[in-house]
Amino acid sequence: MVARPALRRAIPSSRTLLHAESRILRSSFSTTLQSQQKPNNNNNSVPEYAIPDPARPTHFGFETVTEAEKRERVAGVFTSVAESYDRMNDLMSFGWHRVWKDHFVASLNPGFSPLTSSSDPRAPQHILDIAGGTGDIAFRMLHTAHILNGNPDVRVTISDINPAMLSVGKQRSASLPASQQAALSFLEANAEDLTQTKPLGANQVGYSPTTGVPDESVDLYTVAFGIRNFSNIPAALREAYRVLKPGGVFACLEFSKADKHPLFNTIYKQWSFSAIPLIGQLVAGDRDSYQYLVESIERFPSQEDFRDMIVDAGFVVGGQGYEDLTGGVAAIHKGMKPRRK
């Protein structure tokens, strides 16, 4: 709470900074697109909608903006709520997001290896946690892998487009054991184009500013409560496909649709649309950001639609492709990059 006035003072400057930066990103698209176009998809061609286009209209909550504008405004939202981000999730999920995250990480069981006769069956794993600025998922991953599964060969890269969110995570990571800190790296990147990345601080492993995330280098790609803020979700899915190794898993935890239970859904909608922006105004003094949060959840595709988008990007899914949490308030989607044929 003490930090808030300071942060709010800092916002204008960081906004202009972001603005400039997104302009740089935009100009770099023209050069990166060609390289991005070829290998991503088994259909051998990237559909037009999956190519980031700063001028294409998209949603910002219930407003219509261009993709570039959305990127900036999302950055604005998260810069202003970075400090109170956890409180925001608590409000939206009645505190359940912690349980969901625990379940999400447990269901992925990072660092788990089969018992085999070979001397050291533990395989190294690289986890890329996209939009994971505050480190919620990454810290849990490290705990599961290093402590529960006893596999210190698991490293996690936290990537976020927003430096304010990243620095929150960076601060928090200071309380982790040293071995886990060593396995952690921070990356400032746009999930729709991971070829352009910028390491944060000194703690980067294996990435020089020019290389970005290489093709087929990641075992597990996670994105928790982030993908709905992306300007171009199909592009991000294809980028995930590119960086994942064959057999690698895309896993997404996101607010979803609870409309399988009409009564519950009505109450939930009522709560989110009338109470949350108000609470946001009272608690954090920032009604607009909370209004965006609620609207962006409403705008996010249904479980089945999002599953189809994942399959469309080339992934294969198991079973129905998603798991509802708490009646569909949130859902876990998983997809695997198939082996090359």
Added chain:
Amino acid sequence: MLRPATRPALVATRQVRQCAARFFSSPVSPDTSSSHVHSPSTTPETNPAPPPPNSRSSTSSSKGKKPLTAEQRAFLSSALRVNQAGELAATLIYTGQTPPLVTRDPSLRPLMKHMYDQEAAHLRTFNDLIYRHRVRPTALYPLWSVMATGLGWGTAMLGKEAAMACTEAVETEIGGHYNAQIRKLLEMVSEWEAEGYEVGAEFRHLINTLRRIRDEELEHLDHAVEHDAQKAEPHWLLTGVIRAGCRGAIWVSERV
């Protein structure tokens, strides 16, 4: 023109034909070919030979046979289930009707026996289809048994006219019901043909079976009307109630 008169001696009145035409002519009317397919001499088959497992129809199209969708399978399951329940009910109605009717009017014995025999053959046909296609039979089997026997016996106790009105009502509903199924099956077949798929002998056989059975049910309707069904008092109430009951029973057995 809708169906061949298999027994010329029992040609129905003009009125009934109109009534039947009203119920069974569909706007699409895909079923006008039934008289070609249906050979008048067909006697109720007890055991339609199962299509040989490897039968391939000789159509030249090369796309093979399209797998049934989940929706089509659900439709076929509920269709066979409700047909079996319906034929079970029909046999039991006639079983219940026959003794009281025949005691009053022994001349009805051959007619009742003829109708009963046909219904029993239908029931055997559907029992076989249900088993062969592994469809779950209706769970309310005992309920339908009791209700159908009660309906048959009860209407027969009211008199010959009421019994015939019951037959009229039941067969009208059942005829319309079969027609709807045939129409849907023909739509499936024509859809496959339009897409260039082959249609298996299993389906042609099923459609022909349904047509034959429907025609026989309509024949029963004619018999009922000839035997003073419409003189039953109060005819509208009796048929109305029974038909509503039939529709309810069909709705339920399609689901349970």
Added chain:
Amino acid sequence: MMRPSSISLRRPARQILFSSVSTIRAAAPVPTTATHRSLSTSTSTGSGCPCANGSRRPQVKQTQELQQQQQQRQQRQHRNAYHSYDHPSSSAAFTPVEESILSAAYQHVPSHGFTPSALAAGARDAGYLDISPTILPEGAFALIRYHLVKQREELAPRVSELFGGEGHVGARPGLSEWEIRGRVEAVTWERLSANAQVIGRWQEALAIMAQPSYVPPSLKELALLSDEILFLAGDSSVDPSWYTKRASLSTIYAAAELFMTNDHSPEFMDTRAFLNRRLREVNEVGGVFRNLREWVGFTATAGVNVLRSKGVRI
């Protein structure tokens, strides 16, 4: 050796924690055909945004692969429906990728059990990563379901061999009740024998199947199995006994399976004897009921006939 056991203890706790979620999901499968409904309602509640679905969420191209996967998903929901011989629906209970991981993992069951460890080992064998099996939504239960489904599907060819190469389609008409009983016993035994490979691990599997969220799919598999056994044995009854026969066979099969996990007799002779006893008991009880019903029916008919002969007009 401590490591895996601590995991296997952790997981059930999670399963129970989330069981309410999973049972809700199991109870209300959403037809995939209704895919776009939710999206359109969400747009209608929103402010009048002209760009609607198209721009933000581009229409997903219906690739053939996508359609296939959707169809498979649908078929899996309706597995107990009309069985066509001419237009068979694809019966694949698992997608090709699931199949490749699970079939490789299945080889590790005798040594690793129905565990995540077997799944990961299988994934490695199939050329995937340790993390890959996590896309299986049911985890280790997927491996159990694989066993159940595969052994059920393999029953038909084995039985047709057993009964001298006769096609399993519809069996022979006119089998006597007595012959059918013998065949039911033979087919059930055939299925039980298929557990021999994994019998040492089957108690663990039963424990997993007894977890609340896995009870419905386990029972469904059991129902499918007893339906398959009775069909292959040639039992063609389609009256209420359709239900009672399946119910009693399911109970007997489950009991025999449990018995088998503790059976150390050569070639599971004791289990076979157990199975025979249970089937005989059911036939005896069923016989009593059938006799009772026939007696009541006969007496009622006789009574009605006596009344009719006395001139009572009924």
